[in-house]
Amino acid sequence: MADLTGKVTIVVGASSGMGEATARTYAAAGAKVVLAARSGDKLAVLAEELGENALSCATDARDAEAATVLVEQTMAVFGRVDILVYVTGTNIPDRALQVLTEETWEMMLGTNLTGAFHCTKAALPVMREQSTGLIIYVSSGCVQKPDASGVSYQATKHGMVGLAHGTFQEEKENGVRTCVIFPGLTDTPLVLKRPVPTPPEVVAQALMPQDVADACLFVAALPTRAYVPELVLLPAGLS
Numbered sequence: 001m002a003d004l005t006g007k008v009t010i011v012v013g014a015s016s017g018m019g020e021a022t023a024r025t026y027a028a029a030g031a032k033v034v035l036a037a038r039s040g041d042k043l044a045v046l047a048e049e050l051g052e053n054a055l056s057c058a059t060d061a062r063d064a065e066a067a068t069v070l071v072e073q074t075m076a077v078f079g080r081v082d083i084l085v086y087v088t089g090t091n092i093p094d095r096a097l098q099v100l101t102e103e104t105w106e107m108m109l110g111t112n113l114t115g116a117f118h119c120t121k122a123a124l125p126v127m128r129e130q131s132t133g134l135i136i137y138v139s140s141g142c143v144q145k146p147d148a149s150g151v152s153y154q155a156t157k158h159g160m161v162g163l164a165h166g167t168f169q170e171e172k173e174n175g176v177r178t179c180v181i182f183p184g185l186t187d188t189p190l191v192l193k194r195p196v197p198t199p200p201e202v203v204a205q206a207l208m209p210q211d212v213a214d215a216c217l218f219v220a221a222l223p224t225r226a227y228v229p230e231l232v233l234l235p236a237g238l239s
Contacts, residue, residue, distance in 0.1 A: 002221030005030030008078040009220070010070065012061055012119055013088025015039040017188035018138060020046065021213035022085055027054060029217060034074045036061070037088065061088060061115030067122040081126045083220050086116040087138040087212075089157075095150025105152050112156035116163055124171065131175040132224055136216055137164045141184035141234060165229065177227050179219045183212045184234035205237035 009026050013019030015037035023046065027033045032053045035043045040058030047056035055077050059070045074081055090111045092104055116137055127133025140157040142149050164178040185191070186207040191198055215233050222228065 002029055002217050004083075004217075004220060007031045007082040007220070008034070008074065008080050009083040009085065010034040010036060010074055010081060010119075010123070011085045011087065012036045012059065012070075012115070013086070013138075014046065015042040017087075018183070018186065018209045018212040019085075019087040021209035022087055022216045023054075024050070025210070025213040025217050026083075026220070027051075029221070031083070031220075032078050034070070034078070036070050061086075061119055062110040064118045064121070067115070067118035070119070071122040071126060075126060080130060081123050081133065082130075083134045083136065084119060084123045085136045085138070085216055085220075086119055086160075087136075087216075088112075088115060089138070089140075091149060091153045095153060097151055100150070100152060108152035108156055112153070113159040113163070116160055120163065120167055124167075124176065127176050128171070128174045133176045134220060135164070135167065135176070135178045136219055137161075137178065137180045138212065138216070139180050139182050141182050141232070143182055144232060161230075168227075168229070175224065177224070179228045180230050181212065181215050181219070182230065182232045183207055183215075185238060186212060186235075202238065205235050207233065207235045 009031045011019055011023040014023040014035040023033050023035055027050045034055045035047055036057050036059040038060050043056040047054040057070050057073050060066050137160045139160045142154050143157055161180050164180045168178040187203055219228050
């Protein structure tokens, strides 16, 4: 396994799915892991399981102040931030333009994109001071292949790409790297929010959260001289 010993990582969206798998994988690789999500109870259970190198921080990333507090708590306990993974995200059953509302659009924007911006802004001053840092954004395979996931989901997942690449161009001289990972269909709770249930035989061919976690570990374990702008990860049987 890749070695992340001594690295301090923040995983936003660590309460379930890809985020939980990534947090577990980073911890197993020796990293100190800060677990962030809105579900504080789930985070506390996971932190207790992972042990002394895990810190639970209930965080609503849609709130800029909450993102700042997340980084401040990380610094207070572990003293640095080497890796930030923004893997939280959501979708809604009422996703078609005909039924999408201002409220649901703003909710999607806040969770999938604005939260990533807030966490990026909060972590960057620390990474600049360290002259090193990596931010991984987990987007979606719908960016490469438009689908019926809804305009709010697709727009926000496309927006993450601009956030990632723009951040790298502005911060690369400060030692900050970014990566966008584009997973295809993955067997996570998000699949249950589809307006039409995905057939079991299709879900059986989907990626597993661990596959995405392994991709996050691969990128995180590379030396700082290596830059992976984008990584596409698709289920072989559905490609």
